[in-house]
Amino acid sequence: MPPSNAENEIIIREVVKDVWIFSRPFNLFNRLPVGGRSTAIKLxxxxxxxxxxxxxxxxxRSKLAExxxxxYIIAPNAFHNLFLKSYKDAYPEAKVIGxxxxxxxxxxxxxxxxxxxxTSVPDPKLGxxxxIEHCFFVGYKNKDVAYHHKASKTVVAADLLFNLPATEQYSQTQNKPSFPIINSWSANSWVMRMFVWLKEGDFAEMQWSARKVGTWDFDRWIPCHGDVIETNAKQVFKEAYRRYF
Incomplete structure (x- = not known):
């Protein structure tokens, strides 16, 4: 559930030209401080x-209107759907994709x-x-889709990479985003590699998707959970997914 003071806790900033993020605190299972993030790209x-x-x-809403x-309203995987209806109601002419x-x-x-x-249409034509090119991770249990904004060399995705602690997402609260037991769940940590392995549903499909993303020309990664990887993101991704390279 969104926090009662969600309006005050959300942080809006332009990461790079025409790419804006909307970051906020979010505790998974009301316990784990993973943070949440929306991303808007002006075409x-x-x-x-x-x-x-x-x-x-x-x-x-004010920033989006600007x-x-x-x-296009994107659900980046099979779990990030809590707020979809409110966006669809607010923007009824938008195409919802997921x-x-x-x-x-x-x-x-x-x-x-x-x-x-x-699985029948893993590469739909979306307009x-x-x-922005996309890659559907058919072999990933969360059914994530990675999106690559070519002009800014930025990949946006939900649970393909975490980069915790979620420092920015908790910067407007009194709570610290410390994670129980695990000191760090950064994108290039062993914890991230273990998470990817646990979410693997089909090795061959995962390998195909990871290698496709590996061909993209990107330097930045915007995850839904944790801090933005501002530079060298392609190498970080390959380290987290090294099982498939």
Whole structure:
């Protein structure tokens, strides 16, 4: 659930030209301080592409209105869906995109995604490929999709990489994002490699996806959980996924 003072705790900043992040505290299972983050990208035609993983606060709405018209609302995996309906209600003309598994959850809310990733159509044509390419990790249990904004050399994804502690996401609170037992869950830690291994559903599919991302020209990675990897992100990704290279 969003914190009661979500409006005051959200941090909005431009990471690089036309790429904005919306960061906030979030405790997984009401215990683990992993943080949460949405990411908005202003496309060349003025439309806004948005990974929606944080509450739609008034400050979030104001910034999105400044950027342009929200045309794409992205659910980055099968678990980041808590706030999707509020965004869809606010931007009814936007196309909601995510893994097919989410439709089962959304059916209970009385709606469905507009475009889905699944094993039959792992590479759907979504309308923004010239600027943002994607890779569906079919073999990853969380059904994550990585997105690469070519102009800024930035990858945006949910649970493919964690980079904890979530310093920025907790910077407006009195709480420290210290993680029980584990001192660090940085993106290039053994904990991250173990997490990837535990989430592996199919080795061959994971290898194909990891190697595809490895061909992208990127330097920055924006995760939903933890601090932004501002530089050298491609090497960090290959270290975390070295089992597949």
């Amino acid at each position: 060349k035609n003025g439309d806004v592409w948005l990974i929606a993983s944080t509450p739609l606060t008034s400050s979030t 950027l342009g018209v929200v045309r 893994p097919e598994e989410l439709n089962e959850k959304k059916r209970a809310e009385g709606w469905q995604l507009d475009e889905v990733f699944n 923004f490929e010239d600027e």
